[in-house]
Amino acid sequence: MIDLWKGIANTWDCDEMGHMNVRVYIEKAFEGLGTLAGACHLGHAFKPDAPSTLVPAQQHIRFMKEVHPGFPMWMTGCVLELKDTEATIYQEMRHGDGSVAAAFRTRLIHADATSLKPFAWSQRARKALDALKAEPPKETAPRGIDLSRAPLTNPDISQQIAKERGAKVIGLGMVPPQDCDVFGRMRPHMFIGRVSDSVPTLLHDWRTRVASADPDVRMGGAVLENRIIYRRWPKAGDLFEIRSSLGRVEEKVHSLVHWMLDPVTGLPWMTAEAVAVTFDLNKRKVIATPKPLMDELAEIAPGKLSL
Missing domain, CATH: 3.10.129.10 (Hotdog Thioesterase)
Known part of the structure; x- marks a missing residue:
């Protein structure tokens, strides 16, 4: 598990329910995926001239504790599964006190940035991703969706x-x-x-x-x-x-x-x-x-x- 993001929910990130809106969780998760990409020699992935990028195919999010504006948050992540042209990434967002706010499981396709055709990992990217393999905590496992x-x-x-x-x-x-x-x-x-x-x-x-x-x-x-x-x-x-x-x-x-x-x-x-x-x-x-x-x-x- 490596650090992927740190910050807060701003007031404008929250909706009429008084907590951070679901879209902002995903927005911050993708910021975290950008950090992970950079740590795996894929820092180009989300730039305009990228030869390849990371495209989500599926994503599961479990929301566990409300996020309110102004309180510190941090995100860590690891690799759950690695294949020739894709990887499943685990991320968890935690409150400043360490309690889990949300957990994400995202299957990403490494693809040509223009055609979206799957693109094999480079040898060094695959090695870096493989080094980040870990098991997620049981407390954040999917619960209501199979x-x-x-x-x-x-x-x-x-x-x-x-x-x-x-x-x-x-x-x-x-x-x-x-x-x-x-x-x-x-x-x-x-x-x-x-x-x-x-x-x-x-x-x-x-x-x-x-x-x-x-x-x-x-x-x-x-x-x-x-x-x-x-x-x-x-x-x-x-x-x-x-x-x-x-x-x-x-x-x-x-x-x-x-x-x-x-x-x-x-x-x-x-x-x-x-x-x-x-x-x-x-x-x-x-x-x-x-x-x-x-x-x-x-x-x-x-x-x-x-x-």
Whole structure:
């Protein structure tokens, strides 16, 4: 485990829930991946003239303790698995007191920076990556998402399939230039950022009803885990729509599956699964869901989409 990042969450990194938004976790994780790349003779990877770069294929994030503005944070990481053209990287973000805020498992493809064709590691990069292999702590292991379950292939995901299954459009927009990286592709943290912006259009009223039994509750929501499959890379001017459906619902947690699609071609940009809770913003505690509202969520979020 080597040091990858140190800093704080700024006030503008936090959302209406009073804690750091999910997109900022991923943004800081990718800063940390840049540090790791530099330590492995890949300091060029995120520069405009790079011959090769590191492209995320899949990512799992487990959020364990809220991050509030102004408090010190630090991140370490190691290599979990190394192959000819890819590596799985483990990162953990900790609070100043040492408690874990979040843990990341990211499968990265070493690829040509223009074509995104997989690119073999150099001998010295592979040696440096191999030297960073380690085992992550058990306390940060995935909990509510099964990473052994293989995601769908791209042909099984389309706008037409989502429409036929009745999955609702909860987000819609265009990729602006400021959301893109030095290669002109949308930055990874903006995928889940757009989902984060869209979920309230689906769940705000439902979560309000979940919280309505106690007049002292101030309703909010929080994500416990995310699994993201990065499938294609939109550029400035590309359009997107987000269609979502219920994964499962229990008394204290529920999951949603999100498809971010290109409404012009119907092809997927990204798919994701999120495990979330309804949250009392005053007590910073989970609110249990009454059985009738558990049943109602299946009607609010139809579609039976899969990751």
